[in-house]
Amino acid sequence: TQLLEQSPQFLSIQEGENLTVYCNSSSVFSSLQWYRQEPGEGPVLLVTVVTGGEVKKLKRLTFQFGDARKDSSLHITAAQPGDTGLYLCAGVGDSNYQLIWGAGTKLIIKP
C-alpha cells in the first residue's frame, strides 16, 4: 500500500517567518501534486512536480521533488496571513487512476 506522510500536522507561526513542510513516502511516485484547501472549500492545485530533483517556484512558495521521487517539500518565505490553510500533497498511485493523498499540514500565519 502506497502512503504519503506529511509533517508537521499543524504549524502556527508569525507573519514574516519562513517555514518548510514535508511529504514523505517509502514508495516512488511518478508525479506529485500540492494543493491548498481553505475552510469550507475544496482543495485547489498549487503545483505538480514530475522529475526527480525538480524545483518549482510560485512567488514565495518553493516546491521540491526528491531525487528518488519518494518525497517532496514546500518552503514558504516570509509567510503572510493569506498563506493560512491546509496544505495537501498527493501522488499518482500504481493504478494511474487514483491519487494517494497525505493527511495534510494545517498552517496558521498570525499577523
Place this chain on the structure above:
Amino acid sequence: NAGVTQTPKFRILKIGQSMTLQCTQDMNHNYMYWYRQDPGMGLKLIYYSVGAGITDKGEVPNGYNVSRSTTEDFPLRLELAAPSQTSVYFCASSYSRPGGNEQFFGPGTRLTVL
C-alpha cells in the same frame, strides 16, 4: 464557468435513511471522483469514473453507490446511512488521468448521520 457544483451543502440524516449527493461539472471532463475527508485523515477515494457509463471502486466504496449516465453528472448514493459515514464529501473532475492533470474540486457536502 461554474466548474464543479455540489448539492446540498449540508445535510443531517438519521441512521438508516438514504440520500443522493449531486455533482455536476461543466468543463467536459472525462474523469470524475468522489472523496470523503475526515479530520486528520486526508482525502479517501470512494468511487471514480473515467467516462459516461464507466465507474470503478476506490479505496472506501462500502455503503456507497454511483452512476455516470452523462459526462456532466456523477451522483453518489448513500443507502442505509450509518454514523461512520459522517464526513465531508468532495466531488472532483479532471480532463484526463491524475498524473500531471489537475483535479478540480467542488465546495463539498457536510453530512452528519445521527
